[in-house]
Amino acid sequence: MKEAKPKIKINGKDYSATVEPRQLLVHFIRDSAGLTGTHIGCDTSNCGACTVLLDGKPVKSCTVLSVQADGHEITTIEGLSKDGSMDPMQKAFIEDNGLQCGFCTPGMIMEANYVLKKNPHATEAEIRKGLDGNLCRCTGYVGILKAIRSVQEKKK
Amino acid sequence: MxxxxxxxxxxxxxxxxxxxxxxxxxxxxxxxxxxxxxxxxxxxxxxxxxxxISRIPDIRGINRKGDSVYIGSMERISEIASDKEVSLLLPALCDAASCIADTQVRDMGTIGGNIANADPSNDMPVVVLAYGAKLNVFSKSGSRNESSDSFFTGPYSTKVNSDEILASVEFNVKKARHGSAYSRVDRQVGDYALAACAAYLELDDNGRLSTVRIAASGCSDRAIRLEESEAVMLGKAPSKKLIKSASEKAYSSSKVEDSYYANAETKRRALSHVVEDALLMAVKRIR
The missing domain is CATH 3.30.43.10 (Uridine Diphospho-n-acetylenolpyruvylglucosamine Reductase, domain 2)
Known part of the structure; x- marks a missing residue:
């Protein structure tokens, strides 16, 4: 078919739109659903600024077609704040200078939460490996690691 | 774009x-x-x-049936990397699955795609070669099993024809004492391997290597078996010295050329390092 009508649940809400099959998931999220917290950084599947959770697992939404996500569930950065209050990782990124320009930040936070969820006792090396798919040009990762470690500490 | x-x-x-x-x-x-x-x-x-093909149920799953582990071609790399049975029975597969690209790519990428795409530096072809896995290919006229040894025919080229589908990979788990491992040197974080090696070893009752399969990437236009290194080790008792000679053989018989991401000497050294590393780990794991 030359046209598609994917139905995707994002942050608990159903969205559907008539799109070309070539539409990337990141464009469905940003343009069809109007959620612009997910960013497009590199267009070459390197930077991870477009990271969202697909059925709970982090993926680069610029490297997924909307049609691949048809019938699946997505969580974006907007889905982290419940009733207007930030989730612990978002708070930590602010308190520990985990961001400067903020462009990589939504993807970084989505991935950071997943790394700690999968391995609550991750070492610094394991956290860094988990963030292999997320590039930051501003911070040198120092504040990012600090923020993640502080969330890890608080959870203990 | x-x-x-x-x-x-x-x-x-x-x-x-x-x-x-x-x-x-x-x-x-x-x-x-x-x-x-x-x-x-x-x-x-x-x-x-x-x-x-992500909505075809027959090509998913990791299933143990007797002496074989069948992995559907749509199985995601991250699922394979975290599967307990895979880590116990096929540790080189577990090692390799954990090093492909990054978390996000592993959550979407599949074993079938990695094998069938056959980029010369892909990780799964190397593992498949070392384990002597069988590739199950479906066409309109039926299905057949392809042996891994003849499966990879060139860069981005395998025995899967353009009107066929790689449905699953079959790994045979041997009863003999064996050990296996995967070692990889990155080009850069999240990128392809500069060189990688998967080693599979079997030991007979006299403590001598009865089977030696050493597969590698980064030294040819496809994943290959390092037959000269295998010959160095076959029939002998494993030792650090023997492993060193196998890795030195890999270095000297490598026919690599300079390319944009590394010169030939760097590639040769990376290759001999991963051969040595994979063999040492494989020997350590012999059970």
Whole structure:
């Protein structure tokens, strides 16, 4: 078919739109659903600024077609704040200078939460490996690691 | 850039997918899309039709049946990397699955895609060669098992024809005492391997190596077995010295050339390092 009508649940809400099959998931999220917290950084599947959770697992939404996500569930950065209050990782990124320009930040936070969820006792090396798919040009990762470690500490 | 426009189908069965493949001239299969979609975004690939095989139940799953472990071609790399049975029975597969690209790519990428795409530096072909796995290929006329030794025919080229689908990979788990491992040197974080090696060793009752399979990437236009290094070790008792000579053989018999990402000497050294590393780990794991 030359046209598609994917139905995707994002942050608990159903969205559907008539799109070309070539539409990337990141464009469905940003343009069809109007959620612009997910960013497009590199267009070459390197930077991870477009990271969202697909059925709970982090993926680069610029490297997924909307049609691949048809019938699946997505969580974006907007889905982290419940009733207007930030989730612990978002708070930590602010308190520990985990961001400067903020462009990589939504993807970084989505991935950071997943790394700690999968391995609550991750070492610094394991956290860094988990963030292999997320590039930051501003911070040198120092504040990012600090923020993640502080969330890890608080959870203990 | 956006991919060029295409027609899209998401068949629910292998026969439906094969039927589509035979009818559409300019079609590509979409598994995880982590190689295909970046190529389409750069317009290095411009298929007129995309056949998404992610909704075919028969090609998923990790199943132990007797002496074999069957892994469906749509199985995601991250699932394979965290599967307990895989880590116990096929540790080189577990090692390799954990090093491909990054977390996000591993969550979408599939073992079938990594094998069938056959980029010369892909990780799964190396593992498949070392374990002597069988590749189960479906066509409209039926299915067949391809041996891994003859499966990889060149860069991006395998025995899967353009109207066929790689359905699953079969790993045979031997009863003999054996050990296996995977070692890899990266080009850069999240990138392809500069060199990688998977080693599979079997020990007989006299403590001598009865089977030696050493596969590598980064030294040819495809994953290959390092037959000269294997010959160095076969029939002998494993030792650090023996492993060193096998890795030195890999260095001296490597026919690599300079390329944009590394010169020949760097490639040779990386190769001999991963051969030594994989063999040492494989010996340590012999059980």
């Amino acid at each position: 956006l991919p060029k426009q295409f027609d899209y189908y998401a068949p629910k069965s292998l026969s439906e997918a094969l039927d589509l493949l035979s009818k559409k001239d300019d079609a590509k299969l979409l598994a995880g899309g982590q190689s295909l979609i970046p190529m389409m975004k750069l317009r290095l690939a411009t298929p007129g039709t995309i056949i998404d």
